[in-house]
Each structure stands twice: as structure tokens, then as C-alpha cells.
Amino acid sequence: MAQDSEHFRDSIGTINEDGKRAWVYPKKPSGKLYEYRKYVSYALLLFLVASPFIKINGNQFLMFNVLERRFNIFGFPFWPQDFHLFVISMIIGVVFIALFTVAFGRIFCGWMCPQTIFLEMVFRRIEYWIDGDRGAQIKLDRQEWNAEKIRKRTLKWFLFFIISFLIANVFLAYLIGSDRLIRYVIDGPLQHVGTLVSLLIFTSVFYFIFAWFREQVCIIACPYGRMQGVLLDNKSIVVAYDHKRGEGENGRKKFRKSEDRNALGNGDCIDCNQCVNVCPTGIDIRNGTQLECVNCTACIDECNTIMDKVNLPKGLIRYASEDEIVKKEKFKFTPRLKGYTAVLFILTGILVGMLFLRNDLEATILRLPGQLYEHKPNNVISNVFTYKLINKTTKNVDDVHFKLLSHKGNIILVRHEDFDVPAQDLSEGTLFIEINNSALKDDKEKLEIGVYSGDKLIETTTTSFLAPRSYK
Numbered sequence: 001m002a003q004d005s006e007h008f009r010d011s012i013g014t015i016n017e018d019g020k021r022a023w024v025y026p027k028k029p030s031g032k033l034y035e036y037r038k039y040v041s042y043a044l045l046l047f048l049v050a051s052p053f054i055k056i057n058g059n060q061f062l063m064f065n066v067l068e069r070r071f072n073i074f075g076f077p078f079w080p081q082d083f084h085l086f087v088i089s090m091i092i093g094v095v096f097i098a099l100f101t102v103a104f105g106r107i108f109c110g111w112m113c114p115q116t117i118f119l120e121m122v123f124r125r126i127e128y129w130i131d132g133d134r135g136a137q138i139k140l141d142r143q144e145w146n147a148e149k150i151r152k153r154t155l156k157w158f159l160f161f162i163i164s165f166l167i168a169n170v171f172l173a174y175l176i177g178s179d180r181l182i183r184y185v186i187d188g189p190l191q192h193v194g195t196l197v198s199l200l201i202f203t204s205v206f207y208f209i210f211a212w213f214r215e216q217v218c219i220i221a222c223p224y225g226r227m228q229g230v231l232l233d234n235k236s237i238v239v240a241y242d243h244k245r246g247e248g249e250n251g252r253k254k255f256r257k258s259e260d261r262n263a264l265g266n267g268d269c270i271d272c273n274q275c276v277n278v279c280p281t282g283i284d285i286r287n288g289t290q291l292e293c294v295n296c297t298a299c300i301d302e303c304n305t306i307m308d309k310v311n312l313p314k315g316l317i318r319y320a321s322e323d324e325i326v327k328k329e330k331f332k333f334t335p336r337l338k339g340y341t342a343v344l345f346i347l348t349g350i351l352v353g354m355l356f357l358r359n360d361l362e363a364t365i366l367r368l369p370g371q372l373y374e375h376k377p378n379n380v381i382s383n384v385f386t387y388k389l390i391n392k393t394t395k396n397v398d399d400v401h402f403k404l405l406s407h408k409g410n411i412i413l414v415r416h417e418d419f420d421v422p423a424q425d426l427s428e429g430t431l432f433i434e435i436n437n438s439a440l441k442d443d444k445e446k447l448e449i450g451v452y453s454g455d456k457l458i459e460t461t462t463t464s465f466l467a468p469r470s471y472k
């Protein structure tokens with residue numbers, strides 16, 4: 001029987017027998033789930049495009065400025081000093097996706113992944129609009145270059161380029177910040193040739209991905225796709241073909257009017273191949289869960305339409321686990337899921353706690369390397385320090401000065417007295433701390449220093465102070 005063949009395992013769906021790329025011409029999807037996916041995609045596209053332009057307390061909502069090592073996540077600015085928070089956020093993201101994958105398979109790929117959304121909901125829909133549905137696309141591809149083909153290809157490639165260019169701009173807004181991007185646009189591209197070149201490189205990459213590489217990203221390049229084999233088990237809910245029902249006793253058979261399929265022992269699958277034709281990764285879901293399946297649900301919609309037409313119950317392809325199909329078991333919260341959920345809660349708790357404990361102004365005061373201490377008149381010991389103040393807010397911090405909180409003594413700034421720390425910037429300098437020997441109990445004393453803005457204590461920090469051994 002065809003369904004017993006393991007031939008499909010010999011190669012991935014988009015490579016033909018000669019080892020060449022088998023171009024996929026998926027049928028235009030339609031159905032209830034596709035409609036839902038459209039709404040989800042519109043919302044996510046809006047989120048993706050708007051996020052770099054939304055400000056919270058003056059901070060860009062999402063920004064990943066790798067070059068300057070500045071990140072904003074949900075309006076919280078992260079500096080290199082907050083890298084641990086950034087790492088925890090990333091770990092939470094990975095655990096979150098892993099948890100969902102264990103429970104619901106590649107639901108992220110089908111419904112939320114930017115690659116799927118842009119490809120299926122933007123580029124592919126332009127293609128359907130210009131080239132037509134599957135049959136028309138195959139015909140156009142095979143036909144000689146004539147006026148119609150030149151017109152359609154030129155229009156399609158031009159639109160693909162424009163959209164890739166817009167995506168590259170949004171991408172750049174995430175990287176360098178939307179304010180800077182807008183400033184560059186107003187200045188004109190010739191004022192920022194380097195940025196223009198980067199923009200064109202990004203545009204070419206997006207164009208290459210969406211015009212040509214397409215589903216290969218999910219099949220070959222995406223590391224998340226490769227993890228499926230480890231994360232999925234028989235209890236994971238995935239887009240699945242109900243092989244028990246579809247194959248029956250005698251396997252799938254073509255549909256014949258007025259036949260009694262039950263009596264004949266035929267499965268409910270009428271072998272119409274529509275689920276294969278509609279698949280954007282070119283696979284046959286009836287072969288079981290496969291690496292290439294991005295859980296886009298197009299085959300569910302398509303099969304439901306067919307089932308409607310032949311008066312059979314819908315859901316031959318549906319969201320289901322292997323255990324549900326074979327053993328009729330319902331979804332269970334397995335120990336593995338409980339473990340992932342516990343880890344997720346703990347990490348989220350740690351992150352929230354750290355975010356609350358994080359200060360808007362971070363102060364570091366360190367002894368100048370290689371320097372010991374200096375004796376001053378009146379039995380005073382002096383140490384020299386460097387200070388660094390990072391203002392993570394969007395407002396200037398004015399009239400900043402330091403006070404010794406733990407000891408009696410003086411703090412003397414080298415260059416100036418009170419100073420300002422500009423918004424989202426840092427201030428560095430050198431200072432001396434002078435303490436009378438009578439106040440020192442150890443040769444290495446821990447000091448607590450307050451950072452004040454005017455009269456307001458805004459941060460405390462500690463540092464160590466060296467004194468001669470005789471003071472022990």
C-alpha cells in the first residue's frame with residue numbers, strides 16, 4: 001500500500017530525485033483556520049512594525065542595538081551592565097517556546113513566526129494576486145518569456161523588492177533606534193551612505209529569503225525546526241492526519257458516488273491529494289509528523305472542505321496527539337510539562353524581582369588600579385577612585401554628588417563639584433576619598449557611598465578603601 005512506503009524519508013519534501021530544488025507551488029489556502037491566522041498575522045505585523053516606533057517613558061518599546069550594546073525590552077532599557085537580565089529574558093523565551101512545543105508542537109511556527117507571517121500572509125498573497133493560484137503559477141513558470149510573463153514577473157519582483165526594503169527599514173529601526181532612522185531619512189541617504197549600504201544589504205537578504213529561499217528557511221536553516229525531534233512526543237498536539245480513520249481497514253480509496261465506504265472497509269481519506277497541494281513545504285501530512293511541517297493548518301482547512309463535499313465528518317486532519325488518534329487519549333498535563341512550567345515560573349519570578357530591584361541610575365566606584373594609599377597631614381589617609389554613573393532613564397539627573405555613608409570623611413571630585421548625568425548616557429571621572437586614621441579599623445575597609453541628586457539619595461554603592469597595616 002502507498003501508505004506503507006517509507007520512500008518519503010529518503011529526502012526532504014523540496015528536493016527532487018535528481019537532488020535539485022523542487023519548487024513548491026502551494027494551492028491558495030482557504031477556510032476557518034486560515035481566516036483566524038490572517039487576523040493573528042495582521043495583529044502581529046502591526047506589532048512588529050509599530051514596536052520600534054512606540055515609546056514608553058521616552059524609551060523605544062523594543063530595540064536591539066547590538067552595535068552599542070543597548071537593548072530595550074517592553075520599554076525597559078537594558079545596558080551591558082544588565083546583561084544578566086537580558087540573558088534571563090532570553091532563557092525564559094526559549095523555555096516558553098520549548099514548553100509550548102512539547103504541548104502544542106510547532107504552533108509558534110504556523111501562527112507567530114515572522115518568517116511564516118511574511119511569507120504566507122504578505123509575499124505569497126501578492127504572488128496569488130499577480131500569478132494566480134497553483135495551476136496558473138505552474139503554467140506561468142513553464143511558459144516561454146512573453147509579454148504576459150515579463151509584465152507579471154516585473155511587477156511581482158518590484159513589489160517584493162519594495163516590501164523587502166520596508167522590512168529592512170523596520171529591521172534597522174530595531175537595530176539603531178527609530179529616532180536615528182527617522183533622522184537619517186530626513187537628512188537624506190547621501191548623508192549616511194554607510195547606513196544606506198547596510199539597508200540595501202538587508203533588503204537583498206530579505207528579498208532572497210522571501211522570493212527564492214522561502215520554506216528552505218524552516219526546513220534547513222531554522223534551529224528551532226531541528227529541535228522538534230527532541231521536544232515532540234506522542235502526547236504533543238500537532239497538526240496530524242487521523243490515520244486510523246483515514247486508512248480504515250483497506251486503506252485510502254478514491255471517492256465514488258453512493259458507495260458505502262464503511263461497508264467496503266475503506267478509510268475516510270479519498271486520496272484527493274489536496275492536503276499535499278496546499279502544503280507550503282510540499283509534504284504529505286498523511287506520512288505522519290515530519291520535520292518539514294510548520295503546523296500552518298492549511299491542510300486542515302483543505303481536508304475539511306473536501307470532507308464537507310463528500311459528506312464525511314470534518315477533522316480527518318486536525319490538531320491531535322498520536323495518543324489521541326491511536327488510543328483515544330485526551331490531552332494530559334504530563335510530568336515533563338509540569339517540569340517546564342515550574343522552571344518557567346521560577347525564571348519569570350527571578351526576572352520580575354530583578355527588574356524591580358534594578359536602579360534607574362547605576363553607580364560603580366572602583367579604586368584606581370595600581371594605587372595604594374597616601375598619607376595626608378593630620379593623620380588622614382587618602383585613596384584615589386574612578387567612578388562611573390549610568391543613567392538608564394530618559395531624563396537628565398542633575399546636581400549629582402557623593403557622600404560617605406559608612407564613615408566620617410570627605411569625597412573630593414578631581415575636576416568638578418556637582419555634575420549632571422545626561423539621559424541614557426554615562427558620566428565618568430576620578431575622585432579622592434579621605435578618612436582620618438582613627439575612623440579606620442582594618443587595612444582594607446568597606447565603604448558605603450551615597451549618590452545624591454540635589455538632596456535626594458538616588459543610589460548607594462560600596463567600594464573598598466586601603467589603609468596601612470598599622471591601622472589594624
Ligand code: SF4
Pocket residue numbers: 241246268269270271272273274275276286302303306316317
Ligand atoms: S485532503 Fe483529506 S481526503 Fe484529501 S488526500 Fe488529504 S487527507 Fe485525504
Ligand code: SF4
Pocket residue numbers: 239275278279280281282283284285292293294295296297298299300
Ligand atoms: S503538513 Fe499541513 S500543517 Fe504541515 S506545513 Fe503542510 S499544510 Fe502546513
